[in-house]
Amino acid sequence: MSTDETSTLRVLLGSSVAAGIFLHQIAKNVDIDRRPLSILGSVITTHFLAAYGLQHFSEVYGSFWSSNLVAALVVTTTLTTLWTSILLYRAFFHPLKNFPGPFGAKLSKFWSLSQVVKSKVRYYTVVNELHHQYGDYVRTGPRELMVFNTGALNPVLGTRRVKGPFYGALEKSLHTNQDDAFHKKRRKVWDMAFKKTLQDYGPSIEEFTESLLERFESTAGKPVVINELTLHYSYDVMSSLAFGASTNFIQGKASETASTILSNIKEGIVAIGLLSHIPWMLNVAETLSFIGPMKMFKSWSKQMVTERREMSNPKPDIMGYLLAHTQDDAEGRAILNAESRLIISAGSDTTATTLTVLFIMLAHFQDLQKSVREEVARTFKDGSYTCAEPQSILDAFVNEGLRIQPPVLFASQRISPKGGLQLSDGVIIPEGTVILPGTYQIHNDERYFPRPDEFIPERWTTKPELIADKSAFIPFSMGPYKCPGKSVAMMELRSVIAKTISKFDVSFPETTEFTLKEFFGNVKDHFTAGLPKTKLVFTRRIE
Incomplete structure (x- = not known):
């Protein structure tokens, strides 16, 4: 890889990392649960726009395959940075960080889905155990809290x-x-x-x-x-x-x-x-x-x-x-x-x-x-x-x-x-x-x-x-x-x-x-x- 190619790639990946962190700040204020298909469409569109731009406006990545490869790398880096930032925030900096609960539950609701499968579709038994283990307040999701007392x-x-x-x-x-x-x-x-x-x-x-x-x-x-x-x-x-x-x-x-x-x-x-x-x-x-x-x-x-x-x-x-x-x-x-x-x-x-x-x-x-x-x-x-x-x-x-x-x-x-x-x-x-x-x-x-x-x-x-x-x-x-x-x-x-x-x-x-x-x-x-x-x-x- 030439010096120009290396430099350009570094700039692109650096920008991707910054974009991932920036997107996390936006995601905190957006109800992404209601827009999954729109988000998927945006990711796919971003890839093709990036590939098109690299192919037509870059002297370094002007071929079809190289532009698509680099575009995929840029999008992947952005998403990887975004998810890394999200997971670190959920685990150590989220406002619910001081409430007890399973570590996996802090990171993703896929933890709950995995417990549904493990319990043979008896998730309430999982919740029973969490209640007995952690008390009246249990963090069961990244921004989810189960409560078990009548005062709430x-x-x-x-x-x-x-x-x-x-x-x-x-x-x-x-x-x-x-x-x-x-x-x-x-x-x-x-x-x-x-x-x-x-x-x-x-x-x-x-x-x-x-x-x-x-x-x-x-x-x-x-x-x-x-x-x-x-x-x-x-x-x-x-x-x-x-x-x-x-x-x-x-x-x-x-x-x-x-x-x-x-x-x-x-x-x-x-x-x-x-x-x-x-x-x-x-x-x-x-x-x-x-x-x-x-x-x-x-x-x-x-x-x-x-x-x-x-x-x-x-x-x-x-x-x-x-x-x-x-x-x-x-x-x-x-x-x-x-x-x-x-x-x-x-x-x-x-x-x-x-x-x-x-x-x-x-x-x-x-x-x-x-x-x-x-x-x-x-x-x-x-x-x-x-x-x-x-x-x-x-x-x-x-x-x-x-x-x-x-x-x-x-x-x-x-x-x-x-x-x-x-x-x-x-x-x-x-x-x-x-x-x-x-x-x-x-x-x-x-x-x-x-x-x-x-x-x-x-x-x-x-x-x-x-x-x-x-x-x-x-x-x-x-x-x-x-x-x-x-x-x-x-x-x-x-x-x-x-x-x-x-x-x-x-x-x-x-x-x-x-x-x-x-x-x-x-x-x-x-x-x-x-x-x-x-x-x-x-x-x-x-x-």
């Missing part, structure tokens, strides 16, 4: 905070967006929708429950996979809320398209459970959703919303109110299509998970099944039963199911405000930190729920000493972003459990050896809780 819940979740990067990686809806002004405006529409329609929607839920009871009747005395039946039930209810028409899974009459969509949703939840740790990858998946299985789901839901819009004399449902209070333009239609998918995917799997847990607990605790049945029998006897009204023992049973196994294992993300966030225990969380309260860990923390590994519904009724801090119970989250579908979920849970145990005894097949430790130890973290498939027997009761 209200400042983080109970107040309006900007949502974390996960919510900005998906299509825009009430739930998946980081725009607080949009959420505030849209949430008013949703709250009014539930308020206006739930009173009339109760009878529809009871109709779906009767269909489920008919399924139990058709398989009476035979083992059935309870996970599948509860998902079919909740999917029918949610599709009715979203589109004004059931998908008829419980009756066994679902179309091939609906069956494929349900399969896609289940696969999608598993994928989200992986990619939620790396939002930019989730963003890429969402951007490319016009191909692959999600394309069918989006096309189908769009068609169903259109049919619901044109439906004459529909029954009261949530989508009807959303349609009436959403502008009929391209943006409004995109939001409605996204929210129809939100209603189904978010509402079906979570309710099905809790119903499955409750049925399994009924089978395991026969005395508990008897006490719940006795309370339900009294309300049926005086004709006062309605799934919209709380019941002491039944609701305690439901609450304990939600406590011991929250249906959503993903910790809600919030970003600390400008100036940082000081908590009641004196801990100051630096600004820009992605904060994740560990709901599962808090629900199963002995400080808040003595004997946390035991299923004890009485802690909600006759044994209040087994709840040390009721604010630790947040299965539907809390604050301005809490789940708007809580009322529907509770109606479904009450309706199904009450009516089922009034007509059936719930038990395990005779050959089943069941333990709570083994069951809950095999739950997978699919964003929602992926319960082990379990067979139960429903036997018609003799009055």
Whole structure:
């Protein structure tokens, strides 16, 4: 290599190093999670522009191959410098440097993804170990902090905070967006929708429950996979809320398209459970959703919303109110299509998970099944039963199911405000930190729920000493972003459990050896809780 070539190369590489350091300073103030494809495009474009410039304006690197080789070296040097600068900053100079946590987690969220794989998709068990090892504040990502005490819940979740990067990686809806002004405006529409329609929607839920009871009747005395039946039930209810028409899974009459969509949703939840740790990858998946299985789901839901819009004399449902209070333009239609998918995917799997847990607990605790049945029998006897009204023992049973196994294992993300966030225990969380309260860990923390590994519904009724801090119970989250579908979920849970145990005894097949430790130890973290498939027997009761 000649002296001119060497000198020019040194200048170029020196400039590349400087550019890498400079880009890191810019990257600190840019939400790169939302622009992965743009960044990739910029890198590729930079390479070809550099090659073009070297080929046409440099006497030293004028050939095609040499200009492309040097351009690749320049881009690689810039990126290597950028990442070296980022990693050094994250490891030793980041505002979160004094919070404890695994060294790998400080450097990259790929550490979390690796733990998902190592734990066989049981990331919550990894978090349990981190909590026990490091305490109430654990750094689980370059700018991510998990918290495990109730003192942080209200400042983080109970107040309006900007949502974390996960919510900005998906299509825009009430739930998946980081725009607080949009959420505030849209949430008013949703709250009014539930308020206006739930009173009339109760009878529809009871109709779906009767269909489920008919399924139990058709398989009476035979083992059935309870996970599948509860998902079919909740999917029918949610599709009715979203589109004004059931998908008829419980009756066994679902179309091939609906069956494929349900399969896609289940696969999608598993994928989200992986990619939620790396939002930019989730963003890429969402951007490319016009191909692959999600394309069918989006096309189908769009068609169903259109049919619901044109439906004459529909029954009261949530989508009807959303349609009436959403502008009929391209943006409004995109939001409605996204929210129809939100209603189904978010509402079906979570309710099905809790119903499955409750049925399994009924089978395991026969005395508990008897006490719940006795309370339900009294309300049926005086004709006062309605799934919209709380019941002491039944609701305690439901609450304990939600406590011991929250249906959503993903910790809600919030970003600390400008100036940082000081908590009641004196801990100051630096600004820009992605904060994740560990709901599962808090629900199963002995400080808040003595004997946390035991299923004890009485802690909600006759044994209040087994709840040390009721604010630790947040299965539907809390604050301005809490789940708007809580009322529907509770109606479904009450309706199904009450009516089922009034007509059936719930038990395990005779050959089943069941333990709570083994069951809950095999739950997978699919964003929602992926319960082990379990067979139960429903036997018609003799009055």
